[in-house]
Every structure is written in structure tokens, then in C-alpha cells.
Amino acid sequence: MDENKIPLHIGLIMDGNGxxxxxxxxxxxxxxxxxxxxxxxxxxxxxVRGVKYLTVYTLxxxxxxxxxxxxxxxxxxxxxxxxxxVQKLYSSGAGVKVIGDISVLPQDVQTLLLDGExxxxxxxxxxxxxxxxxxxxxxxxxxxxxxxxKGEKLDGKSFGNYLYTQGVPDPDxxxxxxxxxxxxxxxxxQSAYSELYFTDTxxxxxxxxxxxxxxxxxxxxxxxxxxxx
Numbered sequence: 001m002d003e004n005k006i007p008l009h010i011g012l013i014m015d016g017n018g019x020x021x022x023x024x025x026x027x028x029x030x031x032x033x034x035x036x037x038x039x040x041x042x043x044x045x046x047x048v049r050g051v052k053y054l055t056v057y058t059l060x061x062x063x064x065x066x067x068x069x070x071x072x073x074x075x076x077x078x079x080x081x082x083x084x085x086v087q088k089l090y091s092s093g094a095g096v097k098v099i100g101d102i103s104v105l106p107q108d109v110q111t112l113l114l115d116g117e118x119x120x121x122x123x124x125x126x127x128x129x130x131x132x133x134x135x136x137x138x139x140x141x142x143x144x145x146x147x148x149x150k151g152e153k154l155d156g157k158s159f160g161n162y163l164y165t166q167g168v169p170d171p172d173x174x175x176x177x178x179x180x181x182x183x184x185x186x187x188x189x190q191s192a193y194s195e196l197y198f199t200d201t202x203x204x205x206x207x208x209x210x211x212x213x214x215x216x217x218x219x220x221x222x223x224x225x226x227x228x229x
Contacts (some may be wrong), residue, residue, distance in 0.1 A: 005219035007154050007172035009053035010046060011194065014039060016202030023202075029073040035130050035202035036077050045208040047094060047126040053168055054128055055099070057186050060140030061135035064104065072151050075109050086116045095120030099164035100134030101142075129168065134156035139164055149168060165190055173218045175211075177203040193225050 014035055023032030037058055046054045057075065086096055096116040103110070113130065143162035147154050160166060174183070179200040183191065197214045199206070206215040 002174040006050040006143070006215060007195075007218055009052070009055070009171045009173075010051055010214075011055045011171040011191065013057045013174065013176040013184060013186055014041070014206075015096060015176055015180055017204060019023050019200040020204045028070055031204060032070075032077060034116045036081055038204050038206055040081070041102055041207065041208060042211055043089075043128050044093075045211055047092065049211070051215075052126055054126075055131055055165075055168075055171065055187065056183075057134070059100075059132045059134070060185060061138055062100075062185065064133060073107055078109050078112060082112050082116065083150050086119075088120065089126075089128060090119070093121060093125050094214040095124035096137070097127055097134060097136055097168070099136070099139075100132045102132055104133055127168070129165075131186070134164070134183045136183075138187060163189065170194065172223075173197060173214065175199070175214050177201050177206045185226055191204060192217040192227070195223065197216075 016030040017031035017035040019031070020034060021028050042125045043054055043056075064071065064072065089096060096113075097120075098113045098117055102113055105113075107202070113117070113132065143159060144154075147159070152158065154162075165187070169191070170193045171187060172189055173196075174187070174194045175197045176183075177199055179202075181198045183196075187194075195218050197217055199214070201210055
């Protein structure tokens with residue numbers, strides 16, 4: 001494997017928590033808890049491998065239509081895990097960013113996320129980006145409306161300044177676990193030339209070796225960005 005072909009930015013669609021739990025005759029919350037533990041391990045390994053940005057699709061705008069009991073369980077996982085693991089990130093020189101409209105989340109969860117961003121070290125070598133109540137269509141509409149309010153005529157460069165991902169390079173690789181083969185409203189603008197990697201592995205079983213497989217596959221691909229070599 002060519003170690004020079006490590007993706008700078010990986011987007012991760014963490015699918016399959018519920019099905020993983022169902023196979024074990026357990027509630028969906030059991031799968032979400034396992035998925036949170038898997039995500040923490042993947043973030044740590046991505047940093048070791050030299051990835052600089054990892055964006056995890058934590059909660060989509062559509063996910064907010066799920067039963068309140070399931071949503072409350074997800075919020076509880078943030079309360080349980082976020083502060084402890086963010087401190088581990090800080091101590092390793094990594095930081096946290098949040099993209100999406102978090103204003104609809106419980107106030108204490110909003111505070112956790114905002115504090116995680118605010119207290120991140122400067123000039124981090126690795127960023128863990130949580131996409132929470134995020135949807136690419138909503139992001140694009142938001143960007144257009146903000147530009148209209150300022151009376152600005154947009155071009156490719158200035159448009160990026162209105163996106164949640166301002167200052168973050170586009171993802172080189174997007175991974176989706178769980179067997180589905182679609183982007184599900186995730187980073188649609190930013191992923192125009194991302195390499196896509198789909199695996200049947202349910203997310204709680206997506207471990208460090210599975211991430212290595214995805215990175216190795218990425219390293220073998222020839223990226224032309226619409227040009228001819």
C-alpha cells in the first residue's frame with residue numbers, strides 16, 4: 001500500500017446499529033451504544049493512520065422523525081460518552097467540530113457539543129467532525145439564504161464559505177457500512193469527487209481492520225477529477 005495515498009478527509013456513514021442489535025434480539029439502543037464504542041475506536045485509529053479529518057454522520061435531519069424514545073437514547077449516549085472521550089482527543093492533540101442545526105437538540109446536549117468545539121486545541125493534527133441534525137439539502141438551502149441576505153453573488157469559492165464545512169477540505173473517501181449503497185443526504189456538495197466505499201459490515205462490527213481495508217482500497221484508485229491522465 002502506498003502510504004502517501006492516505007485520505008486527508010474521510011466521511012463515515014455509520015449504518016447498521018439497529019440491525020446489529022436486532023440480530024442479537026436486543027433493543028435498538030443496544031446497537032447505538034455498540035456503535036458509539038465502535039466510532040470512538042475508529043476515530044482513534046484514523047488519527048494513527050494519518051487521516052486529518054473524520055466526519056461521522058451521527059444524526060441526520062430525517063433521523064429526527066424517529067420515535068422520541070430512540071432519540072432520547074441517542075442523546076443519552078452523548079451525555080454518557082462525549083465529555084470523557086473529548087478529553088482524550090484533546091490530550092492527543094485532536095479537536096472537535098460540529099456541523100448541522102443543533103438548535104433543536106436538548107439544551108444540555110447543545111452545550112456539550114458547543115463546549116467541545118470551543119475548548120478544542122488550536123492547530124489540531126486531527127479533527128473529529130460530528131454531523132448532527134445534518135442534511136445536505138438543508139445545508140445548501142441555508143447557504144443560499146445566507147448569501148441572499150448579504151446580497152452576495154456566489155461563485156464556487158465564496159459558496160464554500162457559507163457551508164457548515166467552511167475551512168474543511170472536501171472528503172477524499174466516503175465509507176458507508178451496513179450494506180446500503182447511497183449517500184442519504186450526506187455531504188452531497190462536498191462529495192462531488194469523493195471515492196465511495198460500501199461494505200456489508202454492520203457498523204458495530206466495523207473495526208480498525210475494516211477501516212484499513214477501506215483505506216487500502218482508496219490507495220489503489222486513480223483519481224482524475226474529470227480530467228484525462
